[in-house]
Amino acid sequence: MISSRRLRFGTESPTEFLDITGHIQGQVDSAGLRQGRVFLQSMHTTLGLLVNENEPLLLGDLQSMLDRLVPTSIAYRHDDFPARAGIGPDEPANGHAHCRQALLQPSVTALVENGRLVLGRWQSIFAVELDGPRAREIAVQLDGEFAPEAEASRDGPTWIDSDLRLLDLELRRQLEVDPEAVGSPMRGLVQAGGKRLRPRLVLLCSRLAGQPDRLKSVLLAAAIELIHNATLVHDDYVDESPFRHGVPTVAAREGSARAVAVGDYYFAKATRIIAELGNRTVTQIVAEALEAICRAQIDDLTLRGSYPGDRDSYLGVVGGKTASLLAASCAAGASLAGAAPELVTRMARYGELLGIAFQMADDVIDFSRESGKPMGQDVRQRTLSLPLIYATDDPVVGPRMRALLDGPLPESDVQEVVALVQDCGALERVQDEARSLAEAAVAELDGLAHLNGSSPDPTLWPDLHSRLESIARGAAARTY
């Protein structure tokens, strides 16, 4: 059997070594490949692949080697645009990047045994950006023996796969009919990626009771995804973030005036779509979540004066910024299906716990060598982060952490902060907390089958339970 996929990601620097080992193992896990091979092929002529050690100084050596062998300071005929035919107006001067790619590999094969990539102790798989920042794609083929349950799921799409395809079509339809000045930037953001976690929760929870209206569920899921993206557009402007999902943010690409208007437009459009569903409870659930998000964003900005803050402040901000919309996705989906109030409340609690666990895992990933992303971004941008808070409270490294965070944080200090956080046990503490929250979310699910008179539909519940359980545990355990 062969399973084909695409790995999509964004890069943030002209030259970048992204450790994609965790992503590839994730592809192996999700496909259920037990024994076989993974073939990776770069879809670009300025993105190479490499298997080597993920050690920061070595990566610096490799960068120096590329600079030395293929310097940017010399002329390349590829960059002589008048001499070339058929080039577009946005053709980059990147002869050096093509030549550097010739020193790397366009494809890599990794073996898989017992569901794990076969790699030596120091081996990691890298995607090497040579002409960033850009949106990138690697073709992935998995070939071999798959776990029986994975075979079954590949025999045909499940109902959630089908609903998610409908969701993508609905998002595309909604964005096509909007004025270009708002539709185009939002299409760029929505198509750049994202996990679609919120709409997935809406679609799952809208099957919890009664007779789910599939089209209404998809509309609600699309509207919640638009709300999420509208908040990101404003958030990125406020944070002065240059990139989101590997592509320039709306504010960076189109300017602040356009970004604010795009956020307002989709905030209004999404609330209208939800109002038009005609379910006042659903409208109120989402409106309350929106307000919680906005309150938390103000708190987040205000708290930066006392960076890195404390655990209570962190939970307050994360509860609003991340967990409230996940909780609303669950509660609104269940409510749309006509679930009893107690079931809706339990699902909201599940979503809230999941949301906090999700954010804690995200914080840990920022300090992870295996994430494939540059480490320490939260430190550079002074973003609220629980590992940083714990490290600052640590009796041994805390004083040094505080001294560093009180300063201007040049890159050398960022690296020291990252190392202190990695070494003081803060990451393990946050990971444990995330796992506990995920288990508490699963416990909310476990109690649902015994609700008196308001239990989920028993014919669908085992499947839904399994999927929701997997989302909760996966959110806490994710490494990228």
Next chain:
Amino acid sequence: MSQVSTAEMSGLGHLGDAPIEAALDRYLAQAAHLEASDPNEVALAAALIETALQRHRLGEPDPNPLDVLVADLALSRASRLLAHGADLPLQVAFARAIEELAAAGAERRPIGDVGARLLGVIREGR
């Protein structure tokens, strides 16, 4: 300000009370005869939307970041008030008005008189 507006002003101090009060009085007069909606909640929602869109300075560059977030809070609060106190056609009409104004801002077209546009929404929503 009325009791409902006082309770709903928490966290919005940055917007300034006076402009909201002035707008609220205009909207209350227009909303008084709404039949299927709560006039107080609708009027306050309209006042919050007007003030928020002014703070966002639609179509103009570089709004103050904190203003953007506080105005977002005002918009979301208006959304919650409408979800609670306005009938469906009125909720939809307010959302469409914001969509039109935001699209104009994105296209750098004049957005016109926001207050007059929202008063029109309430007038037609009777």
